[in-house]
Amino acid sequence: MMDRDFQRQLFEKELQVLEKALLELAEGKYAGSEFLAEYQSIVTQYERLLTFTRRIFKISDIQAGNLLRRENEIKNILDNAGQGFLTFGRDLIIDREYSLECEKIFGFKVNRVNILDLLKSENEEQNTLFAEVFKSVLESTDLEIQQKSIHKLPKIIKREDHYLSIELKPIPPNYEDDNPLCMLILTDVTEKHKAQEQVAFLSFHDKLTGLHNRAFVDNWIEEFRTEGDFPLSVIMADLNGLKLANDVFGHIQGDMLLKGFGKALLQSTRRSDIVSRWGGDEFLILLPGTDRLACEKIAERITESCKHQAGLPTELSVSLGMATQEEPTKSILDLFGIAETRMYSDKLQKSKQVQHRLILSVERELQTKFFEDPEHAERVGRLVVNLAQDAELSAGSLVLDNLNMMIRLHDIGKVGIPKEILGKHTELTNREWEIMQRHSEIGFRLAQSINELVVAEAILALREHWDGTGYPRGLKGDQIPLLSRLVAIVDAFDVMTHNRPYRLARSREEAISELKKERGRQFDPKLTELFLAKTLVS
Amino acid sequence: MESLFFEATKATPLIDFNVNKKTLVLKGQSYPENAFKFYDPVFLRIENYLSTSPAEIRVDIRLSYVNTSSSKCIMMLLEKLEEAFKRGVNVQLNWYCDMENESEVECAEEFQEDISFPFKIIPELEKGSND
Numbered sequence: 001m002m003d004r005d006f007q008r009q010l011f012e013k014e015l016q017v018l019e020k021a022l023l024e025l026a027e028g029k030y031a032g033s034e035f036l037a038e039y040q041s042i043v044t045q046y047e048r049l050l051t052f053t054r055r056i057f058k059i060s061d062i063q064a065g066n067l068l069r070r071e072n073e074i075k076n077i078l079d080n081a082g083q084g085f086l087t088f089g090r091d092l093i094i095d096r097e098y099s100l101e102c103e104k105i106f107g108f109k110v111n112r113v114n115i116l117d118l119l120k121s122e123n124e125e126q127n128t129l130f131a132e133v134f135k136s137v138l139e140s141t142d143l144e145i146q147q148k149s150i151h152k153l154p155k156i157i158k159r160e161d162h163y164l165s166i167e168l169k170p171i172p173p174n175y176e177d178d179n180p181l182c183m184l185i186l187t188d189v190t191e192k193h194k195a196q197e198q199v200a201f202l203s204f205h206d207k208l209t210g211l212h213n214r215a216f217v218d219n220w221i222e223e224f225r226t227e228g229d230f231p232l233s234v235i236m237a238d239l240n241g242l243k244l245a246n247d248v249f250g251h252i253q254g255d256m257l258l259k260g261f262g263k264a265l266l267q268s269t270r271r272s273d274i275v276s277r278w279g280g281d282e283f284l285i286l287l288p289g290t291d292r293l294a295c296e297k298i299a300e301r302i303t304e305s306c307k308h309q310a311g312l313p314t315e316l317s318v319s320l321g322m323a324t325q326e327e328p329t330k331s332i333l334d335l336f337g338i339a340e341t342r343m344y345s346d347k348l349q350k351s352k353q354v355q356h357r358l359i360l361s362v363e364r365e366l367q368t369k370f371f372e373d374p375e376h377a378e379r380v381g382r383l384v385v386n387l388a389q390d391a392e393l394s395a396g397s398l399v400l401d402n403l404n405m406m407i408r409l410h411d412i413g414k415v416g417i418p419k420e421i422l423g424k425h426t427e428l429t430n431r432e433w434e435i436m437q438r439h440s441e442i443g444f445r446l447a448q449s450i451n452e453l454v455v456a457e458a459i460l461a462l463r464e465h466w467d468g469t470g471y472p473r474g475l476k477g478d479q480i481p482l483l484s485r486l487v488a489i490v491d492a493f494d495v496m497t498h499n500r501p502y503r504l505a506r507s508r509e510e511a512i513s514e515l516k517k518e519r520g521r522q523f524d525p526k527l528t529e530l531f532l533a534k535t536l537v538s
Numbered sequence: 539m540e541s542l543f544f545e546a547t548k549a550t551p552l553i554d555f556n557v558n559k560k561t562l563v564l565k566g567q568s569y570p571e572n573a574f575k576f577y578d579p580v581f582l583r584i585e586n587y588l589s590t591s592p593a594e595i596r597v598d599i600r601l602s603y604v605n606t607s608s609s610k611c612i613m614m615l616l617e618k619l620e621e622a623f624k625r626g627v628n629v630q631l632n633w634y635c636d637m638e639n640e641s642e643v644e645c646a647e648e649f650q651e652d653i654s655f656p657f658k659i660i661p662e663l664e665k666g667s668n669d
Contacts, residue, residue, distance in 0.1 A: 051652070052613055055613070055648050057609055059649070060606045062645050063603060063604065066641040175548040176547070178548065375563075535553065
């Protein structure tokens with residue numbers, strides 16, 4: 001409520017004049033004057049005018065405030081609707097009021113801009129369509145004709161990098177003197193559109209490598225294969241040692257191998273070829289219009305390209321199987337079957353080579369990442385062989401046969417232990433100790449995956465103690481494989497007498513004393529005695 | 539004595555003066571380019587009617603927006619009704635306003651000032667600006 005004082009202040013001077021005049025009349029100041037009657041009339045009308053004016057001022061202020069508040073409320077709704085609302089009439093010039101989203105979408109103020117200029121794109125057909133539809137909707141009063149025209153408009157248009165959904169609505173005149181208007185509702189659907197494209201992409205592509213997936217190949221076989229695709233060759237490719245790489249380097253590095261392999265395949269093929277991830281570590285390459293000789297050349301390129309993929313934990317190794325069909329006589333699935341059989345045959349031949357390469361990679365990883373002394377294995381190797389001979393183990397026995405592999409692989413599980421735990425200077429926490437103990441099991445799995453089953457068992461038991469207090473299974477005495485008992489003694493001696501990144505070397509005497517102390521506790525007492533009395537002395 | 543009826547337009551209210559029913563209705567919004575020109579025929583018809591010393595007149599007003607010139611015209615109309623009331627005509631006026639909009643009630647109260655005939659301010663739910 002507007003207060004009276006404010007009104008009084010606003011018309012202070014006028015009210016003083018009026019009150020003075022009323023007082024003078026009441027006091028009879030102009031009694032007898034010939035102008036008295038006229039003066040009284042002027043004072044009365046002035047009073048009336050002042051009363052009207054004061055009240056009208058107030059009403060006007062209230063209504064103006066009310067209008068502005070309503071305008072603000074409506075604008076708030078429109079500006080926060082997340083959609084662009086604009087109107088235009090027959091002159092196609094956009095009206096002054098529009099929602100804020102229009103500015104966000106177009107990047108400038110759109111009032112007084114011609115709607116056709118605003119929506120103009122390189123698509124001339126679309127530009128013409130807009131002009132025709134707007135004209136038809138604004139000139140017709142027939143709802144059916146208007147709707148028919150509106151339906152011709154595209155639902156989504158592209159403007160620079162944005163996708164806009166558009167909706168046109170005719171606004172019929174409210175009053176006779178109103179001009180017909182059109183409202184255009186614009187919504188930026190770029191994110192949604194991209195998500196839909198992504199869904200479409202993912203349904204026919206492998207997310208990890210970006211190559212086509214099996215669904216795409218199935219669809220291609222059903223819908224797109226033509227006689228022109230023959231001779232048709234296929235290459236079935238398998239990434240060797242992926243499981244082992246996942247175990248050794250972790251799945252992130254394993255994924256890098258898959259991505260690198262995908263890249264090598266794309267680099268070795270043509271744009272018209274279909275390169276797909278068939279599943280897991282298998283890839284299928286369809287080569288339309290390619291005979292056997294051309295297919296072999298592509299296979300050579302694949303093998304060569306694998307050698308040159310940089311930044312991977314180990315060199316890519318691939319097994320390939322090829323098959324060619326000259327005419328569309330047989331089922332294409334038979335062709336896939338032939339290629340697959342040939343691929344498995346290639347894989348079998350390469351398996352030893354792949355295992356060897358991976359073990360080399362792990363050794364390199366241990367030395368570079370975990371500062372493992374490259375000579376540790378050699379020294380342990382020499383002493384263990386001597387100890388085995390001192391123990392009179394016969395040549396050709398299972399233990400000696402596997403000794404060399406055990407020496408190479410006995411620390412392999414450390415590759416799966418975080419560097420911070422492996423090189424920690426202070427005592428390990430319970431949790432860290434738990435993680436540390438996992439290296440026996442990791443080493444066991446790695447050795448198993450390259451079919452070194454005896455060595456795998458020996459690695460698993462390397463941290464078992466003669467008295468049953470070791471890990472992971474708490475084996476004791478003869479339950480612990482001989483291979484493990486031999487290596488455990490020599491490994492401990494070598495570790496104690498050489499510098500480690502986290503600990504200085506102890507003297508030979510201290511190490512001998514420690515072995516004596518642990519004889520019958522951690523280590524096999526007989527073998528320890530033999531090592532101290534014979535192997536070390538010689 | 540003739541009745542008077544103006545359809546509502548975007549800028550002018552519906553005017554329905556019915557001699558037989560002895561009613562005058564103003565409904566809509568009022569911001570004509572020339573308010574006096576618009577309301578002059580209404581004044582004339584009402585003045586004529588009131589000059590016949592009728593027994594009564596009932597006035598219903600519902601104006602969602604009244605510009606400054608129109609406010610002056612409405613006050614002149616109220617003045618005429620006040621004079622008639624003082625002459626003994628039974629004048630009753632209902633001023634309807636949007637109950638959700640306090641400022642409309644305030645405006646009505648301003649029009650009500652200095653009026654001695656029955657002038658009821660009736661807040662009601664707004665049904666729509668032009669109905």
